[in-house]
Amino acid sequence: MDSRPGGSLEMAMVEHIFDHVPEIAFFIKDLHGRYLAVNQSLVERCGLKEKNQLLGRNVFQIFPRELAKVYSEQDQKVLRTGQPIVEHLDMHWYAQRKSGWCLTTKLPVFGQTRTVIGVVGISRDLQAPGRSESVPPSLVKAMDYLESHYEDTLTPRILAQRAGLRQPRFARLIKRIFRLTPKQLILQTRLSAAAQRLTDTDKSIANIALACGFYDHSALTRTFRSATKLTPTQFRALRQQTFGANKHSKKGRNKPHRCD
Numbered sequence: 001m002d003s004r005p006g007g008s009l010e011m012a013m014v015e016h017i018f019d020h021v022p023e024i025a026f027f028i029k030d031l032h033g034r035y036l037a038v039n040q041s042l043v044e045r046c047g048l049k050e051k052n053q054l055l056g057r058n059v060f061q062i063f064p065r066e067l068a069k070v071y072s073e074q075d076q077k078v079l080r081t082g083q084p085i086v087e088h089l090d091m092h093w094y095a096q097r098k099s100g101w102c103l104t105t106k107l108p109v110f111g112q113t114r115t116v117i118g119v120v121g122i123s124r125d126l127q128a129p130g131r132s133e134s135v136p137p138s139l140v141k142a143m144d145y146l147e148s149h150y151e152d153t154l155t156p157r158i159l160a161q162r163a164g165l166r167q168p169r170f171a172r173l174i175k176r177i178f179r180l181t182p183k184q185l186i187l188q189t190r191l192s193a194a195a196q197r198l199t200d201t202d203k204s205i206a207n208i209a210l211a212c213g214f215y216d217h218s219a220l221t222r223t224f225r226s227a228t229k230l231t232p233t234q235f236r237a238l239r240q241q242t243f244g245a246n247k248h249s250k251k252g253r254n255k256p257h258r259c260d
Contacts, residue, residue: 011037023125025092025102028109030118033058033075045092067091074106075119082108082116083196089135089143089177092123101126101135103177126177138164139173150189151213156182186213191227194220198236205232 011028018026018039025042029035035055043054046062059068059075074085087103106121126135142163146154159182160170174182194212197203203211209220224232 015039018122025123026121028118028120029058029075031079031116033072036118074104078106078108078119079116082110083200084108086192087178088147089140090123091137091140101177135173135177136163136165138162139170142170146186146189150186150193151211154186154213156186159186187223190214191224194224194232195235198232199239208232 015026015028015037018024018041021039022041024039025045026037026039027035027042028037035057038051038054040051043049043051046054048054054062059071062068063071070090074088077083078085085104085106087105090102090104092100092102092104102123102125104121104123106119108116109118109120111117142159145162146159156171157167160167163170165173171182174180174185178185180188190213194208194214197208197211201208205220206217209215209217212220214220214223221231224230224235228235230238
C-alpha cells in the first residue's frame with residue numbers, strides 16, 4: 001500500500017476531475033511541503049505549462065517569498081495539529097500571475113496509523129481580475145482577527161473597524177465572499193471551534209462554551225442544537241462512537257487471514 005499522499009488511483013482521479021474546474025486550484029503536498037499532485041489551473045497560475053514542472057517543488061521555489069511564507073505556515077499548522085483550515089481568505093495568483101483573492105481550504109491527509117502524512121487543499125476564486133467591488137487587503141486582517149479572537153466580545157461593527165471599512169460595505173463583502181451575514185460568520189466560527197473541542201478534548205461543555213465566546217453552557221447548547229439538531233453532549237457521543245467504529249473496522253481489515 002502506497003503511504004504517500006496522492007499515491008493512490010483515487011487521488012489521481014480527483015486530480016483529473018479538478019483539471020476541469022479552472023476557477024479552483026487543487027494540490028496535494030507531502031510532509032516537506034512538496035507538491036505531489038496538482039491540477040492544470042494551479043500549474044498555469046504559476047506561469048508553467050506542464051505539471052511535472054511543479055511536482056516535487058515547494059512554495060518557496062514557486063511564489064514570491066511573502067506569499068510563500070503564508071502558504072507554508074498554513075501547511076505546517078495543518079501538519080502539526082492535524083486540524084483543517086477551512087475557507088481562509090487568501091491572496092493568490094490567477095493565470096498570467098495576476099493577483100486575486102480566494103478562499104483556501106486545507107485538510108490533513110492521514111496514513112494507516114492515523115499520523116498526518118500530508119496536506120490536500122483547494123483555493124476557490126472569489127472574482128476575476130478587473131471586476132468591481134475588489135477585496136481590500138485589510139479584510140484579511142479582520143478575518144484573521146476573528147479566527148484568533150472568536151472567544152472575545154465581537155460584533156460586526158468591531159470587525160468592520162478592524163477591516164477599516166464602513167459597516168455597509170463590510171457586510172456586503174462578507175455576504176458575497178462567505179454567503180453569510182457578518183453576525184452569522186461570527187457564530188459559525190464559534191460553533192466550528194466548539195465542535196472541534198468537543199471532538200478533540202474531554203473538557204466540560206461549560207468550559208468549551210466560555211472558551212468559544214458563548215455566554216454559558218445553555219447558550220452554546222441552544223445555538224448548537226439549532227445548527228446541528230444535536231446537543232453538544234449528543235454530538236460528542238456520536239463522534240466518539242463513529243471514531244471507535246472506524247478504529248475497530250481498521251483493526252479488522254489489518255488482521256491477517258488464516259490459511260488452514
